[in-house]
Amino acid sequence: KAGVTQTPRYLIKTRGQQVTLSCSPISGHRSVSWYQQTPGQGLQFLFEYFSETQRNKGNFPGRFSGRQFSNSRSEMNVSTLELGDSALYLCASSLGDRDNSYEQYFGPGTRLTVT
Amino acid sequence: GEDVEQSLFLSVREGDSSVINCTYTDSSSTYLYWYKQEPGAGLQLLTYIFSNMDMKQDQRLTVLLNKKDKHLSLRIADTQTGDSAIYFCAERPPGGYQKVTFGTGTKLQVIP
Numbered sequence: 001k002a003g004v005t006q007t008p009r010y011l012i013k014t015r016g017q018q019v020t021l022s023c024s025p026i027s028g029h030r031s032v033s034w035y036q037q038t039p040g041q042g043l044q045f046l047f048e049y050f051s052e053t054q055r056n057k058g059n060f061p062g063r064f065s066g067r068q069f070s071n072s073r074s075e076m077n078v079s080t081l082e083l084g085d086s087a088l089y090l091c092a093s094s095l096g097d098r099d100n101s102y103e104q105y106f107g108p109g110t111r112l113t114v115t
Numbered sequence: 116g117e118d119v120e121q122s123l124f125l126s127v128r129e130g131d132s133s134v135i136n137c138t139y140t141d142s143s144s145t146y147l148y149w150y151k152q153e154p155g156a157g158l159q160l161l162t163y164i165f166s167n168m169d170m171k172q173d174q175r176l177t178v179l180l181n182k183k184d185k186h187l188s189l190r191i192a193d194t195q196t197g198d199s200a201i202y203f204c205a206e207r208p209p210g211g212y213q214k215v216t217f218g219t220g221t222k223l224q225v226i227p
Contacts, residue, residue, distance in 0.1 A: 106157035
């Protein structure tokens with residue numbers, strides 16, 4: 001079974017631009033979560049989608065948004081990029097259909113650099 | 116609130132046991148996890164423990180949970196150079212679905 005895939009793997013953008021990252025979960029998984037990883041703040045939860053609905057949200061500004069499609073693939077978008085948005089963005093998938101679907105599998109991440 | 120803390124660095128000799136510690140503050144956490152992250156890679160789920168358990172063993176890995184002190188540990192027996200990585204503990208509250216809070220990470224260095 002294929003793992004979680006994320007595209008692109010690396011991205012360089014300029015301040016003020018916007019960016020869209022993509023995540024394809026493991027087949028059969030309906031929950032996709034996004035995390036931001038930086039040396040200073042560590043791993044922080046952005047949001048989680050399940051069946052095309054945002055089910056949970058972390059403490060990030062509205063510039064960070066996401067969506068999920070009917071095939072469970074998810075995208076996250078960051079508008080008006082700031083230097084501090086430079087990070088590794090990780091997505092994770094799980095079954096998500098009941099509270100005890102506890103196993104979450106991570107993709108390799110997208111390394112975003114904002115200059 | 117939710118806050119998960121770990122020591123930043125641990126160095127051990129190959130063949131020795133490693134013990135990585137973690138403290139958490141959310142006493143309602145249902146699941147507690149250990150993840151491994153190698154350079155340039157995503158996170159790999161190593162093991163997890165339910166909050167109604169005290170111990171879980173999985174091959175070379177042993178997880179101990181002390182709910183009274185909100186302390187979680189991961190013991191790696193016979194540590195190998197391939198175990199060198201950053202290890203994260205994480206907690207998930209009940210009903211929180213996948214809103215997982217991660218610790219700061221412990222970098223494990225294995226000396227040959």
